[in-house]
Amino acid sequence: MAKRETPLLDQLESGPWPSFVTDIKRQAxxxxxxxxxxxILELSYKDRITHWKHGGIVGVFGYxxxxxxxxxxxxxxxxxxxxxxxxxxxxxxxxYYSTENLRGLMKLWEKYGSGMTNFHGSTGDxxxxxxxxxxxxxxxxxxxxxxxxxxxxxxxxxxxxANCLGMxxxxxxxxxxxxxxxxxxxxxxxxxxxxxxxxxxxxKFSGCPNDCVASIARSDISxxxxxRDAIRIDQAAVKEYVAGNYxxxxxxxxxxxxxxxxxxxxxxxxxxxxCMWMEGSELKIDDKECTRCMHCINVMPRALRxxxxxxxxxxxxxxxxxxxxxxxATLVVPFIKVxxxxxxxxxxxxxxKVWDWWMEVGKNRERVGETMQRVGLPTFLSVMGIDxxxxxxxxxxxxxxxxxxxxxxxxGFERDINEFRAKHKA
Amino acid sequence: xxxxxxxxxxxxxxxxxxxxxxxxxxxxxxANKGKWLWHEITQPGVLLHKSETGDEVYTVRVGSPRLVxxxxxxxVCDIADKHCDGFLRFTTRNNIEFMVDSKAxxxxxxxxxxxxxxxYPVGGTGAGxxxxxxxxxWVHCHTPATDASGVVKAVMDELFDYFTxxxxxxxxxxxxxxxxxxxxxxxxxxxAILGIHRKPPMIDHNRxxxxxxxxxxxxxxxxxxxxxxxxxxNGKEIKxxxxxxxxCMFCGNCYTMCPAxxxxxxxxxxxxxxxxxxxxxxxxxxxxxxxxxxxxxNTTPRWPETVAAVKxxxxxxxxxxxxxxxxxxxxxxxxxxxxFEKCDIPFTDKSIDDYRLAYDTWRTTxxxxxxxxxx
Amino acid sequence: xxxxxxxxxxxxxxxxxxxxxxxxxxxxxxxYVKGVEGxxxxxxxxxxxxxxxxxxYKKNGIAPMVRILSxxxxxxxxxxxxxxxxGPGKGACKMAGLPKPTGCV
Numbered sequence: 001m002a003k004r005e006t007p008l009l010d011q012l013e014s015g016p017w018p019s020f021v022t023d024i025k026r027q028a029x030x031x032x033x034x035x036x037x038x039x040i041l042e043l044s045y046k047d048r049i050t051h052w053k054h055g056g057i058v059g060v061f062g063y064x065x066x067x068x069x070x071x072x073x074x075x076x077x078x079x080x081x082x083x084x085x086x087x088x089x090x091x092x093x094x095x096y097y098s099t100e101n102l103r104g105l106m107k108l109w110e111k112y113g114s115g116m117t118n119f120h121g122s123t124g125d126x127x128x129x130x131x132x133x134x135x136x137x138x139x140x141x142x143x144x145x146x147x148x149x150x151x152x153x154x155x156x157x158x159x160x161x162a163n164c165l166g167m168x169x170x171x172x173x174x175x176x177x178x179x180x181x182x183x184x185x186x187x188x189x190x191x192x193x194x195x196x197x198x199x200x201x202x203x204k205f206s207g208c209p210n211d212c213v214a215s216i217a218r219s220d221i222s223x224x225x226x227x228r229d230a231i232r233i234d235q236a237a238v239k240e241y242v243a244g245n246y247x248x249x250x251x252x253x254x255x256x257x258x259x260x261x262x263x264x265x266x267x268x269x270x271x272x273x274x275c276m277w278m279e280g281s282e283l284k285i286d287d288k289e290c291t292r293c294m295h296c297i298n299v300m301p302r303a304l305r306x307x308x309x310x311x312x313x314x315x316x317x318x319x320x321x322x323x324x325x326x327x328x329a330t331l332v333v334p335f336i337k338v339x340x341x342x343x344x345x346x347x348x349x350x351x352x353k354v355w356d357w358w359m360e361v362g363k364n365r366e367r368v369g370e371t372m373q374r375v376g377l378p379t380f381l382s383v384m385g386i387d388x389x390x391x392x393x394x395x396x397x398x399x400x401x402x403x404x405x406x407x408x409x410x411x412g413f414e415r416d417i418n419e420f421r422a423k424h425k426a
Numbered sequence: 427x428x429x430x431x432x433x434x435x436x437x438x439x440x441x442x443x444x445x446x447x448x449x450x451x452x453x454x455x456x457a458n459k460g461k462w463l464w465h466e467i468t469q470p471g472v473l474l475h476k477s478e479t480g481d482e483v484y485t486v487r488v489g490s491p492r493l494v495x496x497x498x499x500x501x502v503c504d505i506a507d508k509h510c511d512g513f514l515r516f517t518t519r520n521n522i523e524f525m526v527d528s529k530a531x532x533x534x535x536x537x538x539x540x541x542x543x544x545x546y547p548v549g550g551t552g553a554g555x556x557x558x559x560x561x562x563x564w565v566h567c568h569t570p571a572t573d574a575s576g577v578v579k580a581v582m583d584e585l586f587d588y589f590t591x592x593x594x595x596x597x598x599x600x601x602x603x604x605x606x607x608x609x610x611x612x613x614x615x616x617x618a619i620l621g622i623h624r625k626p627p628m629i630d631h632n633r634x635x636x637x638x639x640x641x642x643x644x645x646x647x648x649x650x651x652x653x654x655x656x657x658x659x660n661g662k663e664i665k666x667x668x669x670x671x672x673x674c675m676f677c678g679n680c681y682t683m684c685p686a687x688x689x690x691x692x693x694x695x696x697x698x699x700x701x702x703x704x705x706x707x708x709x710x711x712x713x714x715x716x717x718x719x720x721x722x723x724n725t726t727p728r729w730p731e732t733v734a735a736v737k738x739x740x741x742x743x744x745x746x747x748x749x750x751x752x753x754x755x756x757x758x759x760x761x762x763x764x765x766f767e768k769c770d771i772p773f774t775d776k777s778i779d780d781y782r783l784a785y786d787t788w789r790t791t792x793x794x795x796x797x798x799x800x801x
Numbered sequence: 802x803x804x805x806x807x808x809x810x811x812x813x814x815x816x817x818x819x820x821x822x823x824x825x826x827x828x829x830x831x832x833y834v835k836g837v838e839g840x841x842x843x844x845x846x847x848x849x850x851x852x853x854x855x856x857x858y859k860k861n862g863i864a865p866m867v868r869i870l871s872x873x874x875x876x877x878x879x880x881x882x883x884x885x886x887x888g889p890g891k892g893a894c895k896m897a898g899l900p901k902p903t904g905c906v
Contacts, residue, residue, distance in 0.1 A: 008726055008727040009727060012576055012727055015583030017586055020492075020494070020575050026498075031496075044573065045573070045726040046726075047692060048695070048724045048726060049564075049691065049695070052567065054569075058817060059891055061887060062888075064882075086566060090443060090444040092444045093444070093447035094447050095518075096513065097516075098450050098513055099503035103500065106500055115496045116493065117493075117499065118562075119492065119494055120492075129493070129565070129566060138429040141428050141438075144439040144440070145437075145439060149445060150442040150443055162518070164518070165515070167462070168451065169525075170462060170475075171465065176460075182444070189443055194878055195867065195888075210706050210707070212518060214611060216712050217614035217712060218614075249552070250465050254552070255591045272709055293707050294708050295709045302463075302464040320607070320612075322679060324648060435839060635823075636823065637815070640862050641862040
């Protein structure tokens with residue numbers, strides 16, 4: 001593969017942010033096909049349009065997903081990227097790696113692929129970017145036999161689950177997001193690798209309401225850590241914050257002079273439920289009123305911690321706008337325990353109930369949130385065997401158009417018009 | 427031995443799943459999981475976590491372009507081998523985190539990172555701009571309306587000082603999706619850069635029969651703009667589709683379902699800017715991003731219009747918002763009419779919703795502010 | 802686009818080996834796909850899946866969702882993967898001469 005002239009892309013080599021163009025050029029020294037990546041991208045910069053063909057369906061035997069097929073629409077010009085399939089490799093929970101593992105993966109990708117990657121894809125997988133069809137099975141053989149690793153998901157399946165780093169390095173995590181994510185990923189390998197759903201389905205696990213994996217915005221089942229007892233307060237540390245000895249918000253605002261820390265202005269008055277106050281030098285919280293938004297804890301991490309009776313809220317049905325508009329996940333189960341001891345039984349029972357229903361009634365390419373919208377939240381709750389509670393809504397409905405069921409109305413729906421007319425002339 | 431194409435199913439291993447996460451924990455993480463007490467950002471890009479055991483872990487966060495080479499990952503491994511016992515991690519926002527177990531080890535690590543020039547910028551913590559999460563764009567995707575990596579590079583070059591400092595009222599999360607499919611889930615970001623199409627699909631009658639399941643193409647349109655039709659190809663009548671152009675809102679879903687309906691176009695495609703979304707439940711509930719700039723052109727290679735727009739919004743927010751206020755909370759407090767004025771962004775009818783549930787966003791009160799918009 | 806020659810017949814296919822013209826489908830095509838999709842011997846079960854796909858496609862103009870294919874054939878998804886190692890979309894639809902499945906990856 002010859003070196004390519006890339007005058008437009010070259011302009012992305014300057015500036016303080018690390019340049020992917022410089023990086024691809026460096027890789028091209030040992031993997032000359034990278035020149036064709038730059039070449040086809042340069043052509044897109046010139047033409048201002050993509051040069052990849054629609055679709056592509058390739059993979060390995062036994063799996064229905066995990067590899068995204070891609071072909072260049074100018075293969076004669078750039079034979080090095082004629083086939084440019086993406087391989088999704090399932091990432092370890094929390095995305096910790098040993099260098100030994102990464103070096104092993106890189107050796108494989110140098111052998112079978114273009115030498116370019118994404119660390120990571122939006123859903124969380126390791127993305128190995130660009131290979132030929134004939135390399136897929138040999139790559140997969142080595143990945144499974146030599147690395148003991150596996151592909152992630154694509155298509156109408158359970159997408160590779162993802163989690164925030166949780167208890168491994170965060171003091172706020174209300175359950176073990178890593179163990180939960182890993183266990184469920186292992187339990188549902190078949191659902192990940194052999195698409196059988198109406199459309200894609202995502203799980204994401206966040207340890208607290210800060211929701212660092214954005215689960216409430218993009219997962220069909222969003223598991224967000226929370227607690228149901230009192231916020232733990234260290235009054236001595238509160239005094240340190242008030243005295244200005246500890247930096248507010250863990251030092252997150254230290255680049256600008258915001259003035260002396262003011263607990264009233266920065267914590268108490270910003271509390272969305274107004275459930276905090278000072279009594280002398282002691283901070284008081286009316287925990288029954290608290291909605292666990294995390295603000296006070298975020299601002300004073302050395303003084304305040306989530307309670308000890310911890311679990312998670314389950315929200316269902318988030319998705320990006322395609323097609324009827326974006327949806328956040330709706331709170332369905334306010335609190336459950338999420339515990340390894342019973343193999344996350346409460347959670348998996350819930351998940352499988354959602355699947356059983358959605359696989360039966362979901363239309364082709366309908367996310368579960370859209371199915372919920374179509375049938376209505378009351379119907380979804382009743383299918384799930386969950387009693388309606390005020391926590392399920394922001395506010396009660398403002399229209400009176402209730403779908404009364406016949407059995408809810410005294411005497412049912414059947415009436416005799418003649419009996420009616422006997423008393424009411426037309 | 428390796429893969430044998432003559433016996434493809436022999437010796438096949440499947441459904442292994444990912445490696446167990448614990449194998450990859452640095453020792454200090456393994457010893458202190460679940461025992462962390464508090465954390466502090468000691469300087470931009472450096473986090474300290476303190477454990478109840480007395481242990482400490484210092485994390486140095488580094489921005490990466492996400493689109494990275496085998497050589498790059500090996501270099502990252504060299505750094506982790508030298509300073510971090512051979513372990514590292516990636517964040518959900520494409521940053522790399524190098525962890526060491528004592529304060530004394532931080533500066534040597536920073537020095538090593540600095541020795542690579544601008545390849546490993548340290549930052550992305552606290553009240554600043556962290557790395558942009560983004561999609562594939564022209565590097566790999568078949569439906570994009572813009573590039574991803576190039577736009578991100580140009581924007582991050584301009585916002586670099588916000589990555590390496592913590593001077594904003596709160597964190598600002600920027601995300602880019604190269605089409606409305608939004609693989610990047612940008613719809614809940616402080617600033618969303620979104621590739622959009624503006625020309626309806628063309629119909630490739632010559633090709634549609636073999637490659638397209640017509641009922642799927644018809645059902646793919648949320649507005650019923652794709653309808654069954656007939657066309658003549660080589661003297662033969664074939665079944666195909668037509669598009670009612672007035673009903674098209676350029677989502678591109680028909681092309682996703684039917685390869686014979688391409689809609690990308692150099693002039694038609696470009697970028698829309700949406701702002702004020704967030705994911706966290708902190709203070710206010712999660713919010714969607716709102717469309718404030720309907721279209722900016724794909725001016726390669728550095729998208730100056732998009733870069734300038736993002737910068738302008740960020741500067742106005744930085745100057746006016748209160749401490750802890752996210753961009754969307756600021757816009758809601760001052761009112762969206764003030765947002766447009768303060769950011770010097772012209773308001774157009776394109777920002778008024780006329781799609782589903784549009785009425786929810788129309789103003790049904792006499793409470794408003796007299797801004798320059800009222801003539 | 803590439804052309805496949807098999808048993809003296811030629812078939813126009815796309816990069817992924819799907820028939821470009823559904824009308825080209827015949828037993829030689831089945832025999833060809835059998836070879837490339839890792840199927841040792843065609844059985845009644847294979848034919849049942851192929852027939853079900855073609856029948857559904859003729860009636861509805863689309864390929865059935867996986868769940869419906871399982872229901873009409875009575876084969877659990879696991880069995881379909883045993884019959885067609887590439888799976889229902891990549892393997893069975895290809896053999897049945899249906900258009901390449903599209904949709905979100």
